[in-house]
Each structure stands twice: as C-alpha cells, then as structure tokens.
Amino acid sequence: MLYEIRTYGDSCLSEKSENVNEITEEIKVLLDDMVETMHKSTGVGLAAPQIGINKRMFVIDIGDGVIRKIINPEILEMSEETIESDEGCLSVPGIYKKVKRAAKIKVKYTNIDGEVVEEEVEDFLAKAFQHEYDHLDGTLFIEKISPVARRIISKKLQLIKRETEKKLKR
Numbered sequence: 645m646l647y648e649i650r651t652y653g654d655s656c657l658s659e660k661s662e663n664v665n666e667i668t669e670e671i672k673v674l675l676d677d678m679v680e681t682m683h684k685s686t687g688v689g690l691a692a693p694q695i696g697i698n699k700r701m702f703v704i705d706i707g708d709g710v711i712r713k714i715i716n717p718e719i720l721e722m723s724e725e726t727i728e729s730d731e732g733c734l735s736v737p738g739i740y741k742k743v744k745r746a747a748k749i750k751v752k753y754t755n756i757d758g759e760v761v762e763e764e765v766e767d768f769l770a771k772a773f774q775h776e777y778d779h780l781d782g783t784l785f786i787e788k789i790s791p792v793a794r795r796i797i798s799k800k801l802q803l804i805k806r807e808t809e810k811k812l813k814r
Contacts, residue, residue: 645677646684647695649734652784653805654812656693657735661700661780664715667758671701675713675756678703687734689772691779694735702776706768717753717777720762722746727767731775731785736804739797741789745771 650656664671674697682690682703691702704712725747732740748766751773755761765773775785786794786801 645680647677647681649681649685649690649694650696651804651808651811652736652786652801653808654696654735656696656698657779657784658782659693659698660782661691661693661698663700664754667715667754667756671699671715672756675701675703675715679705679711679713682734685734689776690734691776693779693782700780702779704769704772704776706772708769713756714773714776715754715756717751717773717780719749719774719777720752721750723748727771729771731771733775733785735779736784736786736801739786739800739804741786741793741797743775743785743788745774749773 678690678692678695681695682705688706689702689704692699700717701713701715702717704714723746726744727747728742728744730740731743747770748764749770750762750764752760752762778785786797
C-alpha cells in the first residue's frame with residue numbers, strides 16, 4: 645500500500661515519535677509499505693512520521709543492495725569528523741541544501757526480526773541514518789542549514805506550507 649507523504653507545515657513532522665513496543669505483523673506490513681512508498685517517491689529513506697505515523701521507525705535504501713528496516717534507533721556515538729553535502733527530503737520537495745553531519749556514527753536499533761543490532765556506519769549511510777533519525781525527533785533538515793540558506797529558501801517553504809495547509813483542510 646502506498647502512503648501519502650506528509651509535507652512541510654504538517655504538524656506530524658514536528659512531533660517526537662513514540663517507541664515501538666512490539667514488532668507485530670502490522671508493523672512488518674507497515675515497514676514493507678514504507679519501502680514501497682519510498683521507492684515510488686524515489687527517496688533513499690522514509691521515516692514513519694513522514695506518513696503520519698508517530699512511531700520510532702524508518703526505512704533506508706542507499707542503493708547498496710540492502711534495504712534497512714530500523715526500529716527504535718539510538719545514536720550511541722558520533723565522530724568529530726563531519727561531512728557536508730546536499731540533502732533533500734520527500735517532506736520538503738524540491739529543496740536541496742548543504743547539511744553538516746557526523747561522518748561516522750555508532751548506532752543501536754531493533755531489526756524486523758526483533759534482534760538488537762549495534763553497528764558503526766559511515767559516509768552516505770551515516771548521513772541517511774542521521775537524517776531519518778532526526779524525523780523521529782520532529783526535526784527537518786532545513787532546521788540544520790545556515791540562516792542565509794534558510795532565507796534563500798523561505799519563499800519556497802511558504803509555498804509548500806500553503807499547499808500542505810490546503811491539503812489538510814480537505
């Protein structure tokens with residue numbers, strides 16, 4: 645099942661998500677649907693809040709042949725070394741700006757089989773993980789860009805917000 649992706653201005657994107665208490669069949673189906681929605685939208689990640697579900701889980705597919713389904717993630721450590729590169733977001737369509745992120749992170753999460761996984765991730769996967777993790781805390785990447793960059797995109801953001809508000813009133 646494909647979900648509608650919530651966009652900037654929708655309050656569900658600014659809320660802190662709740663832990664998943666049990667990995668039920670419903671959660672597994674939801675994660676599969678999130679992968680389908682992400683692929684259809686040509687994204688590399690999708691967090692549950694982006695489809696209006698207030699749960700701490702997201703999916704990532706960076707094109708390395710592994711589709712990651714992440715439940716109740718934690719970032720345990722972040723490297724001092726950073727990488728800065730353009731980011732975009734399915735919830736902020738058409739806007740791409742440079743964001744500085746940790747180059748390596750140590751993470752802990754539960755996988756779809758209920759196993760707790762601890763691993764170090766780096767480069768593009770670390771960037772994608774941090775971006776999706778931010779969604780679970782109600783943070784969008786545009787909140788991490790410079791004030792000048794934010795000013796440059798302010799008109800576009802207002803247009804997206806107006807469209808979102810129209811959709812929500814229907």
